[in-house]
Amino acid sequence: MxxxxxxxxxxxxxxxxxxxxxxxxxxxxxxxxxxxxxxxxxxxxxxxxxxxxxxxxxxxxxxxxxxxxxxxxxxxHRAETTVPVLPESGTDADAGADSELRIALWAALGRLTKRQRAVVVLRYFEDLPEAEVAALLGCPVGTVRSTAHRSLAKLRALVPELGPEGPAEQVQSVGYAPKEVQG
Structure with a gap:
């Protein structure tokens, strides 16, 4: 090089x-x-x-x-390992106000299946279109849509604080904006 x-x-x-x-x-x-x-x-x-x-x-x-x-x-076939408390990232002064929601969201993401978590991360945290998510995961677009729907419903059930709008709108308020540059 x-x-x-x-x-x-x-x-x-x-x-x-x-x-x-x-x-x-x-x-x-x-x-x-x-x-x-x-x-x-x-x-x-x-x-x-x-x-x-x-x-x-x-x-x-x-x-x-x-x-x-x-x-x-x-x-x-291996069991998934989860951790009770995830490390905090960043030093934003407002992060303390949303820390409970952030912890609840992290815990809820850990309780999703691997495919559900991948779809949520790629679709809502990375803001990728459904077709691109389907291509990356090697599945049909319809599978991405149904998995996203079920995943969001499960997240709303696990974390009622997210409200009806769900994690797609809440991620920015807890410090996880798509393709965000933090430094």
Missing amino acids: KASNHDEFREFVAMRSTALLRLAVLLTGGDRHAAEDLLQIALMKAYGRWAHIEQHEAYVRKVMYRQQVNRWRLRR
Whole structure:
């Protein structure tokens, strides 16, 4: 790799790793160690092709999605590990007011099935269209729609504080805006 590409890669990692790690934590159901591994694998794959990639962040995100789907397929019969309290991210002064909702939402996301969590994260946290979510997960668009519907209903039942509008509208109020740049 050329020195200029190497420096560009290092700058990308420094600027975007926090947001990408946040996505990885969501995809892994709150498992910080698995999220770090997922991000590291995606960055390693991107590093090898850096000069040939046009949209670096989109490439890394896609690698993360596909890698996590592969992990789910390999671990289909293993029990899911959840943690009682997830780490707080950021230092926003208003975060304390919404911490109970954030914790409840994290816990509820952990109680969804792997496919439900993937659909919710990709559809509402990443704000991807249904067709793109279906392509990433390798399923029909109708499956994404029905899974999203059932997932949102389950989240509303698990976290009544979300109200009828559901997590898609609440995520911004608890500090998880789609494709947000926080630093």
